[in-house]
Amino acid sequence: MGSFGKNISSTLFLFIGILIITPGFAIRTNEENPELSQHLEECHKKVTKRCAIEISNSIYTNKTPSEYCCQKHITTGKACHDDFIKLFISKVPKEKVTFVAAKGDQIWNHCASIIALAPVA
Numbered sequence: 001m002g003s004f005g006k007n008i009s010s011t012l013f014l015f016i017g018i019l020i021i022t023p024g025f026a027i028r029t030n031e032e033n034p035e036l037s038q039h040l041e042e043c044h045k046k047v048t049k050r051c052a053i054e055i056s057n058s059i060y061t062n063k064t065p066s067e068y069c070c071q072k073h074i075t076t077g078k079a080c081h082d083d084f085i086k087l088f089i090s091k092v093p094k095e096k097v098t099f100v101a102a103k104g105d106q107i108w109n110h111c112a113s114i115i116a117l118a119p120v121a
Contacts, residue, residue: 082104
């Protein structure tokens with residue numbers, strides 16, 4: 001994971017996990033962008049705590065979200081995913097922005113492909 005991953009992933013993991021699972025937290029932590037905060041508040045209602053943590057953690061690990069969490073994540077929509085990544089990027093050093101953005105795209109594409117292959121109920 002490297003020194004970056006060890007130093008910041010735990011902090012971001014906790015921050016993002018709390019942001020997604022705790023009502024009102026986005027507004028308190030991202031007051032400079034209330035529109036983004038409000039949107040993330042709505043997004044977090046569609047994801048379980050376990051999946052929020054799993055998806056957040058997958059940014060700094062080689063693990064991918066489970067099929068169940070991918071389904072929850074895709075259900076939130078691409079706009080929620082993109083705003084989550086924007087917030088995440090705002091909390092990392094500038095030299096890691098490209099990495100986080102690429103990993104965010106990789107996670108979305110992975111989850112979308114899993115859902116596309118899932119049998120229809």
